[in-house]
Amino acid sequence: MQNELKQIIKEIIAPLFKQNGFKKKANNFAKIFPEFAWTVNIQSSKWNSEDEVEFTINTGIYNEKLFRAINEWEPSNFPMEVESVLRIRINELKNSSQNWYKLSKATNLDEVKKQVEKDIQNVILPYFEQFKTIEDVIRGLENKEELGLYENPHYLTILYEIYGEHDRAQRRINEVYAKTKDHLQKEFIIELANRLGLNVN
Missing domain, CATH: 3.90.1150 (Aspartate Aminotransferase, domain 1)
Incomplete structure (x- = not known):
């Protein structure tokens, strides 16, 4: 077959x-x-x-x-x-x-x-x-999250930062960091923030 x-x-x-x-x-x-x-x-x-x-x-x-x-x-x-x-x-x-x-x-x-x-x-x-523009892709991820269908929480943070929405990226990475309990995941978020030029508070 x-x-x-x-x-x-x-x-x-x-x-x-x-x-x-x-x-x-x-x-x-x-x-x-x-x-x-x-x-x-x-x-x-x-x-x-x-x-x-x-x-x-x-x-x-x-x-x-x-x-x-x-x-x-x-x-x-x-x-x-x-x-x-x-x-x-x-x-x-x-x-x-x-x-x-x-x-x-x-x-x-x-x-x-x-x-x-x-x-x-x-x-x-x-x-x-x-999905004809990168904005459509970002909106697709946002819509999926609103429905409770979560992908990697860092995808939107990265896309916000890459495509000029620095303030949204900064807010989001802080929100994700605050919700994260796992120590290794927290370390990864700090490392990711440094790579993206963001700060974790």
């Missing part, structure tokens, strides 16, 4: 993303803008076998400046979904409990192809369209 998955990627997934301005590296796709990138990863299940293959589509928003600020290692030379923020899987975008597309000898391959094509065209690409 691995050949069938490769066929779907080659015949359906890769052409669709290419038509919409994405570049490809292995099973990863990225549409690159000046300050960020839309990222996609085709993930295979670790439980796959010769007779049954499951895969899904993961999406995210990648910002190299954010990655460099939060990590101590060099980023990949291709924007990767695994190194992104606002990561979300296709089934979450569809509000579906079905996490995986399934391929087996009993599968109608054409039906899977049609479903994948439909999901990319009608779900993934329209979802990405809400």
Whole structure:
């Protein structure tokens, strides 16, 4: 069934993303803008076998400046979904409990192809369209936090500082520091503040 998955990627997934301005590296796709990138990863299940293959589509928003600020290692030379923020899987975008597309000898391959094509065209690409500027990305993180869906608390601090909202960055890092109980995390926040030119009170 691995050949069938490769066929779907080659015949359906890769052409669709290419038509919409994405570049490809292995099973990863990225549409690159000046300050960020839309990222996609085709993930295979670790439980796959010769007779049954499951895969899904993961999406995210990648910002190299954010990655460099939060990590101590060099980023990949291709924007990767695994190194992104606002990561979300296709089934979450569809509000579906079905996490995986399934391929087996009993599968109608054409039906899977049609479903994948439909999901990319009608779900993934329209979802990405809400992120056209870095301000949209920041707003997306803020909205997610307001809903109680928290990512790394430092993402917004870093983005505020990088993109000219110093006062908001300063307030936020102090708020995060005040709420943090773990000693090692507090040390990291102080180190991050120093790197960003912020002060922790």
